[in-house]
Amino acid sequence: MFATELDPQTPNIARIYDYYLGGAFNLPADRERAARIGSVLPGMEMLARLNRGFLRRAVAFMVDEGITQFLDLGSGLPTAGNTHEVAQARDPRAKVVYVDYEPVAVALGRRILRDNPRAVMVEADARRPDDLFAHPEVREVLDLDRPLGVLMTGVMVFVGDHEDPVGLMKAYRDACAPGSLIALSQLSDEQADAATKAQVHAMVEAYKGVIEQLYVRDRAGVEALFEGLTLVEPGVALMPEWRPREDAEIPTGSPAHHLGYAAVGRVD
Template sequence: MTTFTERPSANVDVANIARIYDYYLGGLYNFEVDRQKAERIRSVLPSVELLARANRDWLRRSVRFLLAQGIDQFVDLASGLPTMNNTHEVAHARNPRARVVYVDCEPSAVLHGEDILADEPLVAMIEADGREPEQVWSHPRVRELIDLSRPVGLIMGGLLVFVDDKDDPAALLAAYRDACAPGSYLSVSHLSDDQADAETRTQVARMSDAYLAGVGQRLYVRDREAIAAWFEGMELVEPGLTLMADWRPDPGLDVDAQTPSRVLGYGATARVR
């Protein structure tokens, strides 16, 4: 006798970090509990929405750059929801055959993502912890869609900010680098406040506390020197490690970042030799 197992549903009673991010981006996959937490976070860092949008702009530019280098398969680690002109939408606008796997460890985000991508045969959303590379690479959908014998584009726009120093983010980046074929690229963005004024640094610290209290996730803030050290053994593409707003900007098209948020994140793309 066959028994029917009902598909689990996303938890909409507890705030979710992916849906909070979607709210800041102007998306529709968020609920009142997410919006309430998002506004509490905004109360301690008023420019947090612009920071989120600047990070998404950086991601879009990074994906377009990788496409121009011939990359046609992407893994987006700690991706959040696949909404608001995310990796697969940018990629498919230029290459409809590009393959994309979104990775997130939060079950509700994955359930939402699976629904969003139900009609996308070349795109998958998987539940895996990006801090465990073997967990990612061994997933059946990754093995189905991603050919690691060929160059791949890894997007780390939402991963390393959640990795504690004791868990060695440099070693994590190196593990992903070593799994990729030569000619692959790793695109990384990260929260930073080393160019911020004292008031903004205080706001960033309060934002980190608010995320921990609101959704149980601590954000780690690092300076440029610490982030730059992670790219050993790779070739940084021009213009190197810069503020996100300064990484191959689209004049007149990106978020107006002339606010404290402009200096709150670095971005870079590196080629695997």
């Protein structure tokens, strides 16, 4: 299943996330690390699923708004109901560029997408938008003169305040044509009880050695990221409460319900 150059003994964040989502592209080392993380934050699997659920609803909303091209930043593996599956099911013309800076995720993602001519995966750092937009595959697939759907459901949790996340959002906003939509989700413990806050801190520690530092933000910090954008209703909301499907049951009893904010902003 996996290329021989990928170390099967080293857990990988993209494959761990795939495991949380019920995907098939993960290995024993990933599942072992996922179990360790889950032991300190029991709601971690549900949190991953809520985050993916928001992405799916945001993509569906964007397609309904006429968006036919997408840039998925910090995407991880293009599996388990990811952007291209949702978008192309609603509009077969939809094009998707997945971006990840992690070589293992990119190598496997390219294999997964090899039979999809309207979806590609590129290796680039979402924290360097100038380099990303200069990437030849990005320039080939996306027309920046037309509205773009930008997904940032796995980016800002890795960007600390010392790295100017507001400036990073502005850079993407400025690169997008009017009518573009930017979706963002963010880990937060603002509405969690004391025990869950302690678990989030322990989870951040458990991830060390697999990924970089994780950062949490409160609602005001998330709202600041949308400076210069027009927020789509309902504005900044808890992830499962952003435009939930009418037939969906919101798992309000899970601590994960309160552990992330989500919003979509429009470029005017």
